[in-house]
Amino acid sequence: MIRETIITSCSPQGVVHIAPMGVHVLDDELLIMPFRPSTTLDNVLASRAAVINYTDDVRIFAGCLSGRRDWPLIQAERVPGQRLAETLAHAELELLRWEEDELRPKLYCRVVHEANHAPFRGFNRAQYAVLEAAILVSRLHMLPWDKIESELAYLRIGLDKTAGAKELEAWGWLMDMIEDFKHANPDKAVRT
Structure with a gap:
């Protein structure tokens, strides 16, 4: 199963990157497969962490693609980085291992913290x-x-x-x- 999410990741310099991305749900891991080149890939490999944000505000998906990445953020609780302030739920991830690939490297992660912030009422x-x-x-x-x-x-x-x-x-x-x-x-x- 693939969930359409917003991933926030942080560079070694502390710059947060916000990107829409499908996340593969495995048995007890989550798999992120960014296309190269990818700021998300670079950030996750450097920090060994990321945050998955679950939102029903589709402007964030469209905004990230169209250069509108200035969405309110707050500090993550257990990993280095930040999450969307207005997300319905979030999951903080730790990178377990990664497999190199010329087009789409595989980042295998585990959830170290998750929280619900508002109910999901469904998509229209x-x-x-x-x-x-x-x-x-x-x-x-x-x-x-x-x-x-x-x-x-x-x-x-x-x-x-x-x-x-x-x-x-x-x-x-x-x-x-x-x-x-x-x-x-x-x-x-x-x-x-």
Whole structure:
């Protein structure tokens, strides 16, 4: 199983990095597999720690992709680093071991502390649409343009039916990124 989360990690200089990332749930470990190059990878290898933040504010996912990384943070309790201040729950991780890979190294971690801060009331279809669109945006350089367009058209249905202000704001950030990508890569954005 993969959970879509926000990972906070800290550099040796104390700079916090916030990144959306799918985390694989294994029996008694969590597996983080960042694509290279990755600030999260560098930070976790240096500090041997990370924090997984569970949030229903999809603006954070879209914001991280679109350069909006200034989200309120507070100190983690048992690992070096910080967590999102407005997260529903968080898990503080310790790196147990890692496996090198040219594309996606594997970081095996264990939870050393976790806490719930607010109830999770579920995602509406617009939140799901933003999460899926964020994943598409993170892979614009890898996917064919017709797939991107068809997926976005389908996701737009749920967004139009159930979105609130936060979801619309996040969607707008992602659509701006897609437009910027299309202008910077006109050959890729041509319909086939």
